[in-house]
Amino acid sequence: MSNNFRFGKNRVGNINLLKKLSKKCNYQLLNIKPFKYNGKIISSTKIRKYLKTGNIKLANKLLSRTWFIEGLVTSGKKIGRKLGYRTCNINIKNYILPREGIYAVKVSIGNNKKIYGGVSYLGSRPTFGGKEVFLETNIFGIKKNLYKKKLKVYFLKFLRGDRKFNTPQELIRQMNKDVIFAKKGLKTKLIL
Numbered sequence: 001m002s003n004n005f006r007f008g009k010n011r012v013g014n015i016n017l018l019k020k021l022s023k024k025c026n027y028q029l030l031n032i033k034p035f036k037y038n039g040k041i042i043s044s045t046k047i048r049k050y051l052k053t054g055n056i057k058l059a060n061k062l063l064s065r066t067w068f069i070e071g072l073v074t075s076g077k078k079i080g081r082k083l084g085y086r087t088c089n090i091n092i093k094n095y096i097l098p099r100e101g102i103y104a105v106k107v108s109i110g111n112n113k114k115i116y117g118g119v120s121y122l123g124s125r126p127t128f129g130g131k132e133v134f135l136e137t138n139i140f141g142i143k144k145n146l147y148k149k150k151l152k153v154y155f156l157k158f159l160r161g162d163r164k165f166n167t168p169q170e171l172i173r174q175m176n177k178d179v180i181f182a183k184k185g186l187k188t189k190l191i192l
Contacts, residue, residue: 066192098155
């Protein structure tokens with residue numbers, strides 16, 4: 001562990017605290033070398049940076065798993081339904097969020113082992129004057145109501161950034177293209 005390792009609220013925990021607690025709480029502290037990628041140390045700061053810039057593929061590679069958001073489906077304004085795409089809204093308040101935009105995703109529903117493909121929108125709905133950021137996911141092949149079901153949305157590929165459209169019709173045309181690109185992006189393997 002490096003000497004600059006910190007953890008906990010306000011990053012007050014350090015290696016010395018872990019050593020002290022190991023004696024008190026009877027656990028063994030192992031000192032491991034930092035993981036590196038292309039000769040550089042992998043850190044949570046770097047992974048957050050990759051998420052923020054939409055480089056989800058590299059973030060997933062460095063995490064050794066596919067980054068996801070998990071939560072209960074809540075009721076929304078039903079804008080997606082009016083545009084021809086039913087979406088599931090998930091609360092994202094406790095997550096470090098990736099770049100706002102459109103993603104190819106895979107989704108699990110509840111405890112079901114089946115994984116569905118889909119497309120997710122993370123953004124504030126600027127076309128409709130929105131301010132708050134939402135996660136909306138259209139799950140391919142699912143037409144039933146999923147309110148109060150727990151979803152895990154695995155982010156596979158960033159497709160495009162969020163933007164404001166002049167008309168709902170212009171947005172629908174772009175959404176149709178997004179679905180085509182998302183289906184191509186689903187070839188990316190899920191790392192669990």
